[in-house]
Amino acid sequence: MTSSEDIGPDGTQPIRPVLEVRGVTKVFRAGGSFGKAHLVTAVKDVSFDIMPGEAFGLIGESGSGKSTLGRLLLRLEQPTDGQIMFEGTDIAQLPQVQLRKLRAGMQMVFQDPFNALNPSMTVRRALAEPLRIQRKLSGKALQTEIDRLISLVGLSPSTQDRLPKEFSGGQRQRICLARALALEPRLIVLDEPTSALDVSVQAQIINLLVDLKQELNLTYIFISHDLSVIGQVCDRIAVMKRGELVEVTSRDQFIAEPATDYARSLRDAVPEIGRPLPSSLAEEAA
């Protein structure tokens, strides 16, 4: 993975992207059991880089392919075509055995904290499992690490012998975060992490995510349909439409003046205090 491009003009090593995505495409086979099977291109020829410490927002309407792309980037789905370089290694077609070694570096947090946790596992067990298996911790070191993770996400240490059902939605999302952080990842894909939460709890989780990123020098890919949330967390925003990336821009540029009409229509439709309903919108729909 070394080339002359890796040496900067002044002879120093430039910062490498955490993730280099090149021409990633995913085609699904749909139907078949009743109607005729057909192919659906969920993600089409997507390319971008993510630098260390960035919070990269991925937005788009339902069916735009943003969640599929998130899953492809962590190889939870295998791309049909293209390259995904994670810290310099192409993981797009890597066999599972080699993939496993890299997996610790990248984690995912999902929308529904109710389904993401094993209901019969206490918080302690849920956190101990990856620490024991992947980081080979045991005894006192294991407990110290569990305590550290729990306080990192703002839960009280006394909660660790409880089951997921004893927690509220926001607390569960904190547990999911602690579990994702257990393997000391560099990259976290957050798929609608606050969409199931009430406003007051959403604000707590957003603030926590911003703090953790700072503290642990994390890189985020933040997938959401909620542009106000994306704007609060992300420095760069990528807009997807029907599987394609239509625009990648800075947050400030997105707010001030997006380059494409599609991105502008999304921005203008965000329901917010102080932003009247767009009068330009056609009320009619075909």
Next chain:
Amino acid sequence: MNMDATVETIPLVSVKELRASLGRDPEAPEILRGVSLDIGPGEILGLVGESGSGKTMTALSMLRLLPSAVEVTSGAVRFDGRDILDLKPGEMQKVRGGRIAMIFQDPIRHLNPVFTVGEQLEAVIRAHAPTRLGDAEVRRQAIDLLDQVKIVNPEARLGSYPHQFSGGMAQRVMIALALAGSPDLLLADEPTSALDVTVQAEILLLLRRIARERGMAILFISHNLGAVWQLCDRVCVMYAGQVVEDAPTDIIVRRPQHPYTRALVMALPRLGQVRTRLANIPGSMPPLSDLPGGCTFHPRCAFSHADCATTEPALRPVNSRHMARCRYAETIPPIDEATA
């Protein structure tokens, strides 16, 4: 933000001190703890609050469609001079759909999958017609309703089944069905929450136009304060089974006088106003089975006094057309746009 619609008139609906519990047991948790609110004729009222605060139950009480486990223990729902809770089943049936209609978050699930949209519309039109109508007239009215909700080519769409519509289009169909009985009040329970932003904006525009054209009132239930600000004349904020604040929309977002409303507005991420940190409301809403004494919000309140833990506040006027359930409402600072 049409203020003309909210001049002092006799309210269309008046919910008075409504209390309801989950079961008959006196120990059963109360889910509505003395809800009071008015909706004026033609007014668009927003009902805001977090999950479990009682928004949907308040709306369902107006149609007497509360789940069977829920027992109304006291209070009244006055509509057109009568208490809805006292109506005979036959009278209630005329109110449902005819005077008060309801639409929901998930339109596809509330449409019958085995009948065409036309068949469903025609059945509702017939049910509400004062006299027997001919087939051609019923069909004409069905086409007219689809046209009113801006469905293109309504004549052809009558033959479509619900699954052939997108979420936004299905919501238009549900609105058309609700309009079939020419209701005075439309209860809209999170009607845009499952839709993409652009479609959501279209539906909000549609609702506003229809309400203004017909002089129809809307109770717009939403957790999304942004959408509420865009659509509603006035807002009631609910917390733990009570209305805690009631004021015109612009006042609610700029000079709220209940600490919960203030915190809610300040916790909202906004593209138009990106901040380094969002204001936090510590903790979460307490379970209704285990409410704190005094003011139910006091453990999370940034402005609480010692007596807030012991004295329950009443919903009281703090200004003209502005009520708050806080003993210290007058001391709550307005939201400073610069730091908010």
